[in-house]
Amino acid sequence: MKIKRSVAIPWHIIFIITIIILLYPIVFALGSSFKTLEDAYNNVLNIVPLNPTFENYITFFNSLPAFKITMNTFIIASVATIFKLITSFLAAYAFVFLQFKGKNILYFMLISTIFIPFTVTMIPNYLIISGIGLVNSVWGVILPQLANALGIFLMRQSMKTIPISLIEAAKLDHIGHARIMKDIVLPLVRPAVTSTGIWFFITTWNEYVWPVLILKSKENYTLPLALQMYISSEGGTNFTVAMAVSVITMIIPLTLYLIFQKYIIGTFTSSGIK
């Protein structure tokens, strides 16, 4: 199939301009985070700092418990991700390979929660977390996120591609569910598990709405909450520090994405919406 160059070239230009617009903020943050404040104000359009400095990063680490904040973010993201993966895997296995009463209606109920706005559940959830004394604790952030509808959906899509004959053969050999999961299903859906896990880790790392309700004191903050403190001073002197904190907040998700992008794009493009 031939496409005329005169059609393709303008579209290449449109795509490249779009990508420049989308990626410019990242480059802007990176450049500004190594600038002195004076340089940042006088040479806004220069991406490259005149006198590169680590001052902004040092300021962040001196003015806030930055190490603790980074660890909080890491703990919340890892614990929530591991639990979500396990619960989604088990549930998806049941939905794909087992027969039970109320299966369709249950699946429908779980998946339709994707379309319920968080405001509908936020007050009762806050009351539960405060009732068990977990307000201002990372565990209060983690607890409601131990299961996930999107995870069940993605893993179910992936498990559906496993040939049924494999599972049937295992069943005839009287192999138990635990071993079928570990030795047959898990190796076959590993790419989906990996990319779903990375997606969970990154979305929890970036999460803002629920942590902002639960976490009250600076030493319990996550990176997005710490970063939010720098916006209040519009035009103030914290601009370059805010850029440094932005870079710290995005570096882990971006690194993970760049390493695993083939897996991730593969999972989102092969799962389809059915």
Add this chain to the structure above:
Amino acid sequence: MSDGTVFKNKESWKAYCLLIPTLIIFSIFMFWPFLYTIYLSFFDWNMITPTKEFVGLKNYIDVLSDRNTYKILGNTFIYIAFLLVINCIIPYLFAFVLDLILKRFNGFYKSALFLPAFISLVVGSILFTWILNPVSGPVAIILGWFGIEMPIWSKLDGWVILVLSLITSWKVFGYNFIVLYASINGISREIIEAARLDNVPLWKIFFHIVLPMSSATGIYVFIITIVQGLQYVFTPIKVITQGGPNYASSNAIYHAYHEAFVLYRTGHSAALSIMTMLIFFILLALEFKFVERGIYYEN
């Protein structure tokens, strides 16, 4: 749902065992809160006093008779309109173009367009606040070369919604694009090739082949653009404007938060949330009703 099930009903207790962790979490943090919010919408309460006062439909009447509600509802629809154009129509077009027209750099375009989806929206909000600073930001400086003065968008009705929608779209665009691309990419090449051989123009291929054959995914993206888009907008609103100036950037989601956790009026918040959800469901139902006939379900 495909019926690949190998194990029969007598083993159903095992299925329930596997589902128990998920069901416990969903019951405590999703299904029960859902019902409790409906309950709270009939009570006057401030989250602190030990007793709640039953007020019947008063919270709903209060919300519906408040002038601000209509302003916020109007804003909500403007947000929806912006989000649909930027995150549903444009990605649809881009996905079509990438799949049919652009053969080179295909992989690069996909990963670059998807990249911002992995960055915190708080980071996005902070960066764009500086980049779009109407006095000293880079965009204002460049516009200045052409003698164009940038509006003080954070203080102007309309503009503030547009800019907050753009910031949100920066993050949401890539995911919608990837999902739509996957769907268009899955359409049988033979049909498209045949149309190309007959010299059918590209726009006709889009409207008569690609759009109908990817419409199940299209509807999914349409729905999440509204439902999740409005929730994503919460972050830039909270970080940048707090709903201001004078509710000009608030939407139904942000206002429900504002009522509950700033004004401590749980009844109003609950009533507003329930009504928002009903509006979502009506939109979804209308959408299904109108496009149902034209849908081609992939597989």
